[in-house]
Amino acid sequence: MKWLQKIKRQMRRPKKQSRAFSSLTFTQQQLTVPSFPPNPQNLKTLCSNGQLTKALIEMATLGLEMRFEEYDALLNACVNQRTLRGGQRVHAHMIKTCYRPPVYLRTRLIVFYNKCECLSDARKMFDEMRERNVVSWTAMISAYSQKAHSFEALNLFIRMLRSDTEPNEFTFATVLTSCAGAFGFELGKQIHSLIIKSNFESHIYVGSSLLDMYAKAGRIHEARGVFECLPERDVVSCTAIISGYAQLGLDEEAIELFRKLQVEGMISNYVTYASVLTALSGLAALGHGKQVHSHVLRFEIPSYVVLQNSLIDMYSKCGSLTFSRRVFDNMSERTVISWNAMLVGYSKHGMGREVVELFNLMREENKVKPDSVTYLAVLSGCSHGGMEDRGLEVFHEMVDCKDGFEPEIEHYGCVVDMLGRAGRVGEALEFIKKMPFEPTAAILGSLLGACRVHSNVDIGEFVGQRLMEIEPENAGNYVILSNLYASAGRWEDVTRVRELMKEKAVTKDPGRSWIELDQILHTFHASDRSHPMREELSAKVKQLSVKFKEAGYVPDMSCVLYDVDEEQKEKVLLGHSEKLALTFGLIGTPEGAPIRVIKNLRICVDCHNFAKFVSKVYGRKVSLRDKNRFHHIVEGTCSCGDYW
DNA sequence: GTAGGGTTAG
Structure with a gap:
C-alpha cells in the first residue's frame, strides 16, 4: 500500500507548489523594481499603469535624475489614489535632492495635500511659494471653500486681488460658494460686479455659483435674474435655481419651475430629484412624491445615498413612515444623514420607542458615528414619545462626551422640553439655571407651555416675565401666560397681560393649511x-x-x-x-x-x-x-x- | 495644476 500513500502524498502537493509559486512571483516583483539601469521612462509607465508602489521605489533609485515630468507623474498618481504617504515621500525626495519645484508642481502639491485632508500642509506649501499664479491662488481658495472655511477662502481671495493677480472663471466659481450663506449678499454683490467687469457673467459655472449665492442669501429674485440671463443652461444651473426655491420654503414655486424646465427639455439627475423631493416634503405632497420615486426606479436613475435620504425624509414628512423605513432598510450604504432622517421621522411622529430602538441599532452596527443632529432627534424623540428617563440617560452620555462632542444649546433645550412635558417643571427650571448658556426664548417658551399644561402658576409667572422682556413681539407667550392666570382665577392679571399684549405691536405669521386630494393640493388661508x-x-x-x-x-x-x-x-x-x-x-x-x-x-x-x-x-x-x-x-x- | 447644484436638525 506504499504506492497508494505515495500517490496520496502527490495529490496533496499542489498546495505546496502554489505556495512556492507565489513566493516566486514575489521574487519576480522584487527583480522588476528597481529597473536597471534607472529609467525615468519606466517610472512614468509604472505611474500610468497604476503601479505607484513600484514607481516610488524607482524614484528612490533615480535620485538626482528625477525631473519635472517624473515628479508630475508621481504626484498625479498620488492624487488619484489619495496616497498621503506616497505624496509625502515625493515631496521629501524633492527636498532631499535640493530640487526646486516650479509653480506648477507646487500647486500640484497644494491640491495633493488638500485631497488627502491635510489642509494645514497645503497652506504651508502655499505660504512657502515665492511666486504664485491664478491657479495656485484658486487651488488654495478652493481647498478652504471645500472644507467650509469661508472666512479663510474670502480672505485669500482679497489678498489675491491685492497681489494684482486677475481671478479667472475657476476663481469666481469657487469663491462664490464661500460667500453663499456665510457673508450675506453684500459681499456677493461686490464680487458680482467684479464678475461683470471681467465678463464672466455668462459663464455657466460662474453663473450657477452666482445664482446659488443669491438664493442662499435669500435673494431669490436676483438668483432668478441671473438664471434667466444665462445664455445656456445645464442640469447644475437648473438644479441650483430649483433647490434655491425649495431651500427657502418656496415649495410650490420650486415644483412649478421644475415642471416648466422639464417641458423645456431639462434632463434631471439625482441632485435635481433630491431638491424636488425637498419641495414635495414641504408640501407633504405624498402622491407627487411617490410619482418621483417610481420615476427614479423606472428610469434607473442611480439611487445615490443623497436621493435615498431625500426619499426617507419625503415619506416621513408626508406621514408614511412605513415607506421611509422600507427605503432605509433597502439601502446598501447609509450615511449619518440616513440615520438622522429616519430618527427624525420617528421623533416627529411621537414614536419614542422606535427612536430608541433605531438609535440602539445604530450603536450596535457601529458603522456610522452619531452626530449632533442624531442626538437632537433622539432627545426630542424621547421627549415627544414620553421616554424621558432614557432621554436623560442619552443626554448624560453626551455630557460625558461619549461621541467626542459636547451638547449644544439645542440639546439643553430638548432636556427642558422633556422635563416640562413629564410634569417635572421645577426640575426643568433648575436645569435652566445650571445651563452653561443663557436660555433662549424658545427654551423659556417651552417651559412656559409646560407650566400651563401642568398648572404651575408660580414658575409660569417667573418664566413668562422673562419671556416678555426678551421676546415682547411674540403673541403666543402673552396668550399662554394669560391662560395660566385664568386657570388660577387671577382675572386682574389676565387683563393686565392682555393690555400689555395690545400695547406691544405683536405680529403673527399668516396661518395656512392644505390638503392633497387626487394629487391636487388645496390651500386655505385664514383671511x-x-x-x-x-x-x-x-x-x-x-x-x-x-x-x-x-x-x-x-x-x-x-x-x-x-x-x-x-x-x-x-x-x-x-x-x-x-x-x-x-x-x-x-x-x-x-x-x-x-x-x-x-x-x-x-x-x-x-x-x-x-x-x-x-x-x-x-x-x-x-x-x-x-x-x-x-x-x-x-x-x-x-x-x-x-x-x- | 484651479470651478458650479444636493440629503437630516434649527
Whole structure:
C-alpha cells in the first residue's frame, strides 16, 4: 500500500507548489523594481499603469535624475489614489535632492495635500511659494471653500486681488460658494460686479455659483435674474435655481419651475430629484412624491445615498413612515444623514420607542458615528414619545462626551422640553439655571407651555416675565401666560397681560393649511377668500361646530388674539385654515378614509380639539402635520397626548 | 495644476 500513500502524498502537493509559486512571483516583483539601469521612462509607465508602489521605489533609485515630468507623474498618481504617504515621500525626495519645484508642481502639491485632508500642509506649501499664479491662488481658495472655511477662502481671495493677480472663471466659481450663506449678499454683490467687469457673467459655472449665492442669501429674485440671463443652461444651473426655491420654503414655486424646465427639455439627475423631493416634503405632497420615486426606479436613475435620504425624509414628512423605513432598510450604504432622517421621522411622529430602538441599532452596527443632529432627534424623540428617563440617560452620555462632542444649546433645550412635558417643571427650571448658556426664548417658551399644561402658576409667572422682556413681539407667550392666570382665577392679571399684549405691536405669521386630494393640493388661508368652495365650506364648518357641540365640543376662545366680543371670536375660530382644510377633507373623501392635513404653523388648541371631534364623530383617522410634529388622532385621542 | 447644484436638525 506504499504506492497508494505515495500517490496520496502527490495529490496533496499542489498546495505546496502554489505556495512556492507565489513566493516566486514575489521574487519576480522584487527583480522588476528597481529597473536597471534607472529609467525615468519606466517610472512614468509604472505611474500610468497604476503601479505607484513600484514607481516610488524607482524614484528612490533615480535620485538626482528625477525631473519635472517624473515628479508630475508621481504626484498625479498620488492624487488619484489619495496616497498621503506616497505624496509625502515625493515631496521629501524633492527636498532631499535640493530640487526646486516650479509653480506648477507646487500647486500640484497644494491640491495633493488638500485631497488627502491635510489642509494645514497645503497652506504651508502655499505660504512657502515665492511666486504664485491664478491657479495656485484658486487651488488654495478652493481647498478652504471645500472644507467650509469661508472666512479663510474670502480672505485669500482679497489678498489675491491685492497681489494684482486677475481671478479667472475657476476663481469666481469657487469663491462664490464661500460667500453663499456665510457673508450675506453684500459681499456677493461686490464680487458680482467684479464678475461683470471681467465678463464672466455668462459663464455657466460662474453663473450657477452666482445664482446659488443669491438664493442662499435669500435673494431669490436676483438668483432668478441671473438664471434667466444665462445664455445656456445645464442640469447644475437648473438644479441650483430649483433647490434655491425649495431651500427657502418656496415649495410650490420650486415644483412649478421644475415642471416648466422639464417641458423645456431639462434632463434631471439625482441632485435635481433630491431638491424636488425637498419641495414635495414641504408640501407633504405624498402622491407627487411617490410619482418621483417610481420615476427614479423606472428610469434607473442611480439611487445615490443623497436621493435615498431625500426619499426617507419625503415619506416621513408626508406621514408614511412605513415607506421611509422600507427605503432605509433597502439601502446598501447609509450615511449619518440616513440615520438622522429616519430618527427624525420617528421623533416627529411621537414614536419614542422606535427612536430608541433605531438609535440602539445604530450603536450596535457601529458603522456610522452619531452626530449632533442624531442626538437632537433622539432627545426630542424621547421627549415627544414620553421616554424621558432614557432621554436623560442619552443626554448624560453626551455630557460625558461619549461621541467626542459636547451638547449644544439645542440639546439643553430638548432636556427642558422633556422635563416640562413629564410634569417635572421645577426640575426643568433648575436645569435652566445650571445651563452653561443663557436660555433662549424658545427654551423659556417651552417651559412656559409646560407650566400651563401642568398648572404651575408660580414658575409660569417667573418664566413668562422673562419671556416678555426678551421676546415682547411674540403673541403666543402673552396668550399662554394669560391662560395660566385664568386657570388660577387671577382675572386682574389676565387683563393686565392682555393690555400689555395690545400695547406691544405683536405680529403673527399668516396661518395656512392644505390638503392633497387626487394629487391636487388645496390651500386655505385664514383671511382670504380664494378657494372656489369657500362659501360652501364656511357653511359646512358652522354645521359641524353645532353638531360637535352636541357631542361636547366647547370652542376655546383663548385662541383668538383679537379684542372682539365672544360671538365674533367664535366666528374667527371657525375661519381657521385647519378647520377649512379638515372639513374639505371630510366632504371630499369617501366615508371612513383617513384625512391628512398640513399646517404651516403650530396648530391651535381649538383646531386640535375640533380635529378630535372629526375623528370621534365621523370615525376618521386624522393625521395633522404642524410646524413641529405630527398629530395622529384616532377616536378623539391624539398621539401628542395634548402636549405640543 | 484651479470651478458650479444636493440629503437630516434649527
